[in-house]
Amino acid sequence: MGWPSAVSAGKISSDAATFQLTDPNAACAKCHQAIYKRYRTTPMARASGLAIDGFMPASFTHPASGISYRISEEDRRVWLSFERDTTTGSTGQALQGRRELKYFLGSGKRGRTYLFEDEGYWFEIPINWYAKKQVWDMAPNYLTASEMPLTLPVDPGCLRCHASSAQPSLPQARNKYASVPFLHGGITCEACHGNSESHIASRGKQAMTNLNELKPAQRDSICLNCHLEGQAAIVHQGRRLVDFHPGESIFDYASFFVHKAEAGSGGRATSQWEALLQSACKRGAGDKLTCTSCHDPHGTTDTLSQPERIAFYRARCLQCHGASGSATASGATFVKTHHPENVDCVSCHMSRNTSNDIAHEQVTDHRILRIAASGYVPPAKTGPLVAVGATMLGSEVSERDLGLAYAQMAAGGDRDAATRAHELLQSAEKHPEADTDHELHDQLGFLDQLAANNDAAGREYGLALKADADDAFAAGNLALLKAGEKKYGTAIDLWQQAFQDDPVELRAGMNLAIVECGVGQREAALRTLNRILQFSPDHESAKVLLREIQSGRRSCSKP
Numbered sequence: 382m383g384w385p386s387a388v389s390a391g392k393i394s395s396d397a398a399t400f401q402l403t404d405p406n407a408a409c410a411k412c413h414q415a416i417y418k419r420y421r422t423t424p425m426a427r428a429s430g431l432a433i434d435g436f437m438p439a440s441f442t443h444p445a446s447g448i449s450y451r452i453s454e455e456d457r458r459v460w461l462s463f464e465r466d467t468t469t470g471s472t473g474q475a476l477q478g479r480r481e482l483k484y485f486l487g488s489g490k491r492g493r494t495y496l497f498e499d500e501g502y503w504f505e506i507p508i509n510w511y512a513k514k515q516v517w518d519m520a521p522n523y524l525t526a527s528e529m530p531l532t533l534p535v536d537p538g539c540l541r542c543h544a545s546s547a548q549p550s551l552p553q554a555r556n557k558y559a560s561v562p563f564l565h566g567g568i569t570c571e572a573c574h575g576n577s578e579s580h581i582a583s584r585g586k587q588a589m590t591n592l593n594e595l596k597p598a599q600r601d602s603i604c605l606n607c608h609l610e611g612q613a614a615i616v617h618q619g620r621r622l623v624d625f626h627p628g629e630s631i632f633d634y635a636s637f638f639v640h641k642a643e644a645g646s647g648g649r650a651t652s653q654w655e656a657l658l659q660s661a662c663k664r665g666a667g668d669k670l671t672c673t674s675c676h677d678p679h680g681t682t683d684t685l686s687q688p689e690r691i692a693f694y695r696a697r698c699l700q701c702h703g704a705s706g707s708a709t710a711s712g713a714t715f716v717k718t719h720h721p722e723n724v725d726c727v728s729c730h731m732s733r734n735t736s737n738d739i740a741h742e743q744v745t746d747h748r749i750l751r752i753a754a755s756g757y758v759p760p761a762k763t764g765p766l767v768a769v770g771a772t773m774l775g776s777e778v779s780e781r782d783l784g785l786a787y788a789q790m791a792a793g794g795d796r797d798a799a800t801r802a803h804e805l806l807q808s809a810e811k812h813p814e815a816d817t818d819h820e821l822h823d824q825l826g827f828l829d830q831l832a833a834n835n836d837a838a839g840r841e842y843g844l845a846l847k848a849d850a851d852d853a854f855a856a857g858n859l860a861l862l863k864a865g866e867k868k869y870g871t872a873i874d875l876w877q878q879a880f881q882d883d884p885v886e887l888r889a890g891m892n893l894a895i896v897e898c899g900v901g902q903r904e905a906a907l908r909t910l911n912r913i914l915q916f917s918p919d920h921e922s923a924k925v926l927l928r929e930i931q932s933g934r935r936s937c938s939k940p
Contacts, residue, residue, distance in 0.1 A: 405545070405569045408581060419680040420570075424488035429544040430566030432459040432495055435485030437510055441517045445525045448476065448919070450508050450517070452495070461495065461506050463529060476529070476919055482506065484562075486543045490683065494520065496535055499916060502557050502884060505533040529919035532885045535562060537623045538616075542607035545569040547623050552851040554883040573603050573678065575627040590627045597668040601654075602631035604672040609654045611637035611769050613786035617779075618818050636782040637769040655769045656747040666701065674700070691725045698726045766790070781809040781821055788824040791831070803828045819849035826858060835862050853879040857889035864892070869900050880909070884916040891922055898930060901939030906930060 406426070410417040420426050429435075436459050439452035451462040462479040480497040486505070487493035493510040496503055507530050509520050523530050534556035540547035546564035551557045571577055575590035592600055606625055616622060616635045625634055639655055654672075657663050663670050672678075675697040682690045702715055723729065732746050766786050768778045784805030790798035806825045815821055826841030839862050845855035860875035876893035879886050890913045897906035907930060913923040929935035 405565050405571065408577060409570045412585070416679050422684060423681045424490045425568040427488040428567045429484060429486050429563070432482040432485050433457050435493065437489070437493060439508065439510070439517045443519055446527050446529060448529050459495070461497070474921065474924065478918055502554060503535040503562050504531065504556065505535050507531060507533065528921055531919065532887065532917050534885050537621070541623050545572050549621060549623055554853070554885065556885065573627055595628060598630045598632065599628055601671055602629065603627050605631050605654055608672070609637055609769065611639050611655060613638045613766070613789045615782040615785045618781065618814060636778055638766040638786040639769055640764050641767045642764045653747040658769070660747065660749040662701070662749050694727050695724055779809065780805045781818070784809055785820060785824055788828060791828060799828055799831060817848045819845040819852045819855065822848060823852065823854050826855065830858060835865070838862060851882060853883040853886050853889070857886055860889065861892065864896060869896055872896055884912065887913060887917055887920065894926060898935065898937040899940065901937055903930065903937035906937055
């Protein structure tokens with residue numbers, strides 16, 4: 382049998398329509414054929430790819446905005462079309478356009494969406510396929526939007542859980558890439574087993590990462606890299622989650638926080654592990670119990686019949702509650718006497734409740750309750766934050782990370798969180814490494830701005846820009862402060878930096894156009910408004926201002 386060649390990175394072209402995704406797992410297939418065949422059927426293996434390979438036709442009208450969406454295929458190219466006539470929607474404004482879709486995300490088991498590109502910026506389309514309800518609908522958080530959201534950024538933090546070899550974005554914007562956003566469709570063998578080059582080159586003599594020999598934190602991190610979210614996830618200074626490799630601890634890259642009062646996953650769709658930590662099973666079994674104790678990463682139960690699926694998971698439960706005994710009875714007695722009329726352990730102990738953050742979706746309660754919860758358990762919204770697994774893993778949480786987590790809560794209107802965030806970040810700012818930490822200064826500036834302490838906010842935003850000249854958040858907010866001081870020239874420069882580098886910053890673009898017009902720069906204001914509408918063609922405020930300037934109803938004369 383010939384030895385497989387090294388994994389290919391695929392054929393890369395600047396035109397994503399001609400980009401050919403290779404199958405990097407094929408290099409493993411010659412020696413691991415059975416696993417290879419089973420794995421190809423899993424949602425992980427089918428988590429992303431070329432749009433044409435994941436084409437699903439769509440046609441529906443969104444009542445709140447009056448926009449009709451259609452996904453279609455023409456000559457092996459996939460398109461999203463959108464239109465609205467003047468008689469529908471809350472704005473009464475006609476709209477028509479289309480975008481070519483280059484990639485899909487989502488295996489289709491839970492859902493699917495698509496990606497498109499404009500000037501090197503990558504965006505998710507406004508609509509999603511929701512598999513449980515078998516419906517097309519708006520993307521999460523946009524179910525009632527009156528305007529079409531066409532600037533949903535696709536950043537490496539999103540891509541890394543749907544595709545392998547997600548590429549780092551460019552400094553100017555989190556959704557701008559030098560070429561393609563990822564090199565391989567789906568989650569590859571290497572995502573869990575590590576780089577295969579030396580293994581293949583040595584004809585198998587150089588072993589790959591042995592998951593069973595890893596410490597629990599490193600072993601579990603391979604799954605947690607994508608299946609741990611929390612209420613807030615804070616990436617450590619100088620780290621990038623796309624750089625994580627099997628054999629490392631994900632907690633060396635980021636800290637994950639939940640509210641102390643939260644019970645279970647609180648309806649969140651991708652946070653099974655922190656719920657599992659609360660289970661009696663995990664507390665009793667400790668490091669012995671991990672994700673793969675119950676789940677086969679190389680296969681899927683989707684192809685099994687319902688009785689086969691029940692038997693599969695029951696066998697996992699009986700590893701601890703079977704012949705080896707349980708906490709309440711001998712194993713043999715337990716199996717015979719514990720509700721023999723219902724052998725479906727999951728139906729009683731792992732209920733499925735509607736999630737609160739993804740429309741039309743459900744999640745399985747991994748708390749593995751003695752008596753299954755009934756109905757939806759809302760997540761805690763206030764109270765102290767705790768780091769997921771910090772005690773178990775022996776990891777420390779920095780003031781910086783905890784402060785940034787509270788700042789995320791403050792952005793949602795939690796005043797107590799704002800006070801706590803400010804205290805922690807001010808303390809963290811005293812450390813030398815804070816000089817290069819633009820995120821820390823961003824959030825301190827934001828908190829000062831919330832408290833109407835504009836001088837302090839301006840200083841913090843200035844420090845953020847000194848640490849990262851491409852920080853659009855700091856530039857946009859500092860511009861707002863400068864405009865309030867009537868320093869319009871400085872404000873224009875900052876807003877131009879923020880919006881030209883990152884067209885997702887629509888507020889910065891609108892503020893820029895308003896001030897450009899206000900200081901007599903009519904043509905500059907028109908260019909800015911047209912750029913807003915290039916990326917966000919349903920932006921009502923931009924369309925109104927553009928019409929006013931073009932018609933002369935708004936004069937852009939110098940003051």
